Amino acid sequence: MRAVRKIKPGPGHIALCDIPEPDIEHPDDIKIAVQRGGLCGTDLHIRHGGYGFRPPVTLCHELSGEVVKVGTNVTRIKTGDRVTVLPTANGACGHCRHCRASEFFFCPQRKSVGSMRDGGFAEYCVIPQNLAFPLPESVSYDTAALVEPLACCIKAVLFHTKIVPGDWVLVSGPGPIGLMCADLARLAGGRVIVCGTDRDAHRLAMAKGAEHTVNVTRENISEFVRSLNRDGADIVIECAGVAASIDQCLDAVRPLGTFTQVALIEHPVEVNWGKIIYKQLSVNSSIAQNWPSWQRALEMVIDKTIDPSAYISHRLPLENWEQAFDGAERQEGLKYVLYP
Numbered sequence: 022m023r024a025v026r027k028i029k030p031g032p033g034h035i036a037l038c039d040i041p042e043p044d045i046e047h048p049d050d051i052k053i054a055v056q057r058g059g060l061c062g063t064d065l066h067i068r069h070g071g072y073g074f075r076p077p078v079t080l081c082h083e084l085s086g087e088v089v090k091v092g093t094n095v096t097r098i099k100t101g102d103r104v105t106v107l108p109t110a111n112g113a114c115g116h117c118r119h120c121r122a123s124e125f126f127f128c129p130q131r132k133s134v135g136s137m138r139d140g141g142f143a144e145y146c147v148i149p150q151n152l153a154f155p156l157p158e159s160v161s162y163d164t165a166a167l168v169e170p171l172a173c174c175i176k177a178v179l180f181h182t183k184i185v186p187g188d189w190v191l192v193s194g195p196g197p198i199g200l201m202c203a204d205l206a207r208l209a210g211g212r213v214i215v216c217g218t219d220r221d222a223h224r225l226a227m228a229k230g231a232e233h234t235v236n237v238t239r240e241n242i243s244e245f246v247r248s249l250n251r252d253g254a255d256i257v258i259e260c261a262g263v264a265a266s267i268d269q270c271l272d273a274v275r276p277l278g279t280f281t282q283v284a285l286i287e288h289p290v291e292v293n294w295g296k297i298i299y300k301q302l303s304v305n306s307s308i309a310q311n312w313p314s315w316q317r318a319l320e321m322v323i324d325k326t327i328d329p330s331a332y333i334s335h336r337l338p339l340e341n342w343e344q345a346f347d348g349a350e351r352q353e354g355l356k357y358v359l360y361p
């Protein structure tokens with residue numbers, strides 16, 4: 022079968038390979054015919070040799086598909102089920118302090134699907150049944166593939182950030198994660214401003230959850246926010262992961278406000294940490310999912326409170342993986358999904 026794989030460590034070394042079709046290895050396994058795989062910033066980090074991964078490995082941790090075979094122990098899932106996958110919990114031990122606190126992401130035994138074991142940029146994917154969650158026919162495979170990033174945003178915005186109706190919320194960085202965070206902040210009652218640079222013009226135009234969008238290349242975001250709320254933003258959510266954005270957030274937030282770090286930051290950045298103490302800010306961060314945010318993401322896509330597929334800009338066949346990776350790196354469009 023065809024699969025987009027990271028073949029060895031270091032930058033590059035990604036290729037569309039022809040590999041044997043995987044089969045069920047353990048009685049708890051299920052085999053999925055992949056329908057959609059979302060391209061995430063993590064896949065781009067892996068392309069450049071960063072982020073933890075174990076090559077050779079098939080990429081993609083945001084996937085959906087139809088179950089075509091189940092192992093002899095499998096009871097929760099049956100053939101024909103339409104499933105989304107929780108990639109992050111794979112291998113979590115279930116009894117360390119983090120697992121017991123439902124924070125499986127921090128389990129030392131964890132091995133994510135799409136980086137430590139084969140993921141969704143392939144025709145078939147085999148995973149343990151505990152990672153698969155059936156969804157009704159009313160949830161499209163596009164939406165199902167994006168439950169994973171949605172759950173990240175839910176954890177950050179709804180569980181780690183206290184938003185009170187009427188709060189001014191600034192989201193910096195209008196990528197797919199930033200725009201989902203903006204939607205969720207609005208659902209929580211926030212009045213949302215989304216900012217980005219000149220390169221983000223088309224992404225800002227897709228910020229449906231925002232009352233205002235600001236191009237920081239042309240406008241001072243701090244002044245703009247203060248024209249709406251004299252003291253500054255009640256809450257800032259950093260989704261760009263670069264020093265300039267972090268600094269702008271620290272400027273735009275009001276004294277006693279809240280700063281939440283959502284974007285991953287690979288390398289040390291220089292920021293004015295003094296702004297945190299002189300404004301006495303509450304600083305939060307949030308990475309990946311936990312069980313409550315995963316559960317809530319499933320509920321929200323089933324009842325259509327939010328539909329992350331609204332942010333898909335490109336749907337491409339696996340063969341065009343390079344076009345998708347290059348486009349995402351150039352920040353063209355928004356979310357890319359591949360299908361076999």
Ligand SMILES: [Zn+2]
Nearest residue numbers: 061063083170
């Ligand atoms: Zn992701």
Ligand SMILES: [Zn+2]
Nearest residue numbers: 114117120128
């Ligand atoms: Zn554990």
